[in-house]
Amino acid sequence: MIGIAHRLCGVLLLCLLATPAAFAQDGTASSVPQPYQLMRTLQSLQNEAATGNRAAHAAQGRLLRDLEQPLMQQDATVWADPRNTRAIVQYVLSGGQPGVLQELLKRGEPAGLPAGLAPGALAYVMGDLAQAKTLLMPLDPAGLHESLAGQLALVQASLIMRSDQKQALKLLDQARLLAPGSLVEEGALRRAVFIAAEINELDRLEKATAQYIRRFDRSVYADNFRQSFATGLVSFDIGRDPAKFPQLVATLRAFDREQQRAVLLIIARDALVKGRFEQARRAAEEVAKLPGGDQATVARASLYTAAARIALDRGDGALDTLKRIDPHRLAPVEQEIHRTALRIAAQIVDGTASATATPSGTPEPSDLDPGVKRLVAAAERSLGQAQALLDPPTKGDSTP
Template sequence: MISFRASPARSNRSAALAAAALALGLAIVPAGAAEHGDGHAPPADSHGGHGAPAKPIEPLPVKARGLPVELTRTLQLLQDRIARGSTQAHLAQRQLLGHIEQRLMALDPEAWTDAENVRAAVTFALAGGGPAALRALLKSGKAPEAEQSLALGALAYLEGREREARAKLAGIDPRTMPSGLAGQLALTQSALMVREAPAKSLELLDLARLLAPGTLVEEGALRRQIFVVAQGGDARRFEALAIQYLRRFRRSVYAGNFRQRFAGALTRLDFDSDRTRIASLERMLDEIEPESRRDLYLLVSRAGLEQGRRETALFAAERAMGLAAPDSQPAAQARLYRGASLIVADGRFEEGYEALRGLDRAEFAASDAELLDAALSTARQIRTPSPVAEARPAPPPSASRPIPDSASLLRAQEALARAERAMDGATGIP
């Protein structure tokens, strides 16, 4: 009797894929299932008899992929579900990353003689897997010479050695890389150039989106692109890109982070000095459902107050009020932001002051309660100037009088600044 037994390598690979597929919620089809169908005898010919057996179909000449390639593709499938909003996939990602790292670290050093495996390991590392597998790969001394710059550049990037990473990766065209790595590499090159050459960085983000459509790489590239454009003050392109993101990726697991920074970016585009941009803001926010639109208007209004953009803050607060139930917490927030905007608006001080006086401090979270205190303090100073202020010459008329910075506003501004610095030096997709 002849027994057939899978080789140890194939068993290990099947076990690894099964574990990875479990994280994805996918089913693994047993080997040979497609070949043998459901186990029944082949059907008779069309005339009811049993003619000559059909000639077997020759298999396509598809090259078997190495374990690093298979595992990296599984990770990318999981991450693409994260871009579509799967919180389960997001929770499973850490476990899958750890599993893949262990499998790559345990590979025989000879596996790294295959350039395809080296590129898969680089893809894994840049997609969130970290530098450990790349260190093991390079330590083996088996990687082909042609792949050395790629692996060394990726490792330098992940370890924060940006100058070395730029030198190693600059000469590599992402379009020559496998599809799984191409977009990821363009995204990495863009992050390395965003400070020194923002225009080139934007080109690379365009390329990343082109090379990896519908993936987490495209979601991350589009998200970064929006904020690079905002820093450059290109309102028209900012609007076009933001609408694309809100239409296609608004359910992404990372969309919450996007909305916080999006609100800050909106106010930096100076809606106060260009009224046509108010219509632009409406067009962008009309892309999302009413409840999320209300919350985003509140974020924009609060950011407007923090940055002294009174017109933007007032406009966004009034739009949020129209989308909130009258007695709800969002409605109270909108009234607070509207009142704080009105006390520094020409001819509308009393309206704003009365609105603020009618608010219950206990209804608000700590940061909004501090804002209410700061706004009321400012209003009282405006209504009853101090003797020292009366003795001073009156300042020239101003279109707006910003609310003095409270401790909460200063903290918020510092947080926004830190977020911008983090964006400039980000080392991963999110």
């Protein structure tokens, strides 16, 4: 794959050098690479990135920037060809510089494009989402050329994913069907997982997750997908219904064991923070069932199981479990939970648990033991630090 990426890079770099000025001597406009030809090569690099080719991913990012000048220097006659006007919209929606489309629009509606598509695309990449919605939502992606159809459906889904998640999912399905095997399909599946988690649709979440892992597990964006998946579970309370928990576990089987453990531990910690002790216990016990975990993983699973049991059955046996945990195997953000759990479990065993004020934050059941409230407060404090570790740094990379 890396060899393919290098060959594609070579072709595109030659195209970049072949600007109109380079061909001024022979005066043959046909010798100048057309925008649609440049975009075909760039799209090939992007699709390679979707299959996991990191060299292609690095190259397409650079080339998106480098293409602006050759495109700006095109002879005015090339814009009479709809293939080239489609290519410019595709370039901009793929993360390219918007300047060339701005210049093209100064001449009126580009040739061969439905009214509103080009200015709507420009509004979208410039952050004017209200204008983009007005111009782009009335368009039918299925009526566009195949080079743009999937991208338009993906953009439309992004525009309404906060206001109409059901329709956004339909548009994401359409994007996948219109651009199979491409970076557009990969991006559509990632967004579908996020929306399914947000609206608590486990069936859809399971389907989209399995499809993504089956088709794009090697994608350069796969790590981002896994992080979004786990964050979605945490942020939108997926799995809080005990009746649906087995289905959640089934969904996680699309991941390898290490990834399953990581996600389940996030669920266990977050459930503990929010006072969903049964969910915390079940998630931690699922971690323990997975073979091959290291000692740190075993310690973390034991911590959350024991901490949840303090609330569920007054800590019967939890104190002994907590005492056997080596705190040095826990992350610093979990050590406070361990210390607090040990103290509360000991107080329960001794019958000396004392009332404390309930901290501000997530509402807790009114019948919580005061000691358990302190445990939740400690978990809440730890969560803020843990979340900073979970959130990946913001990158300037544009992804579908």
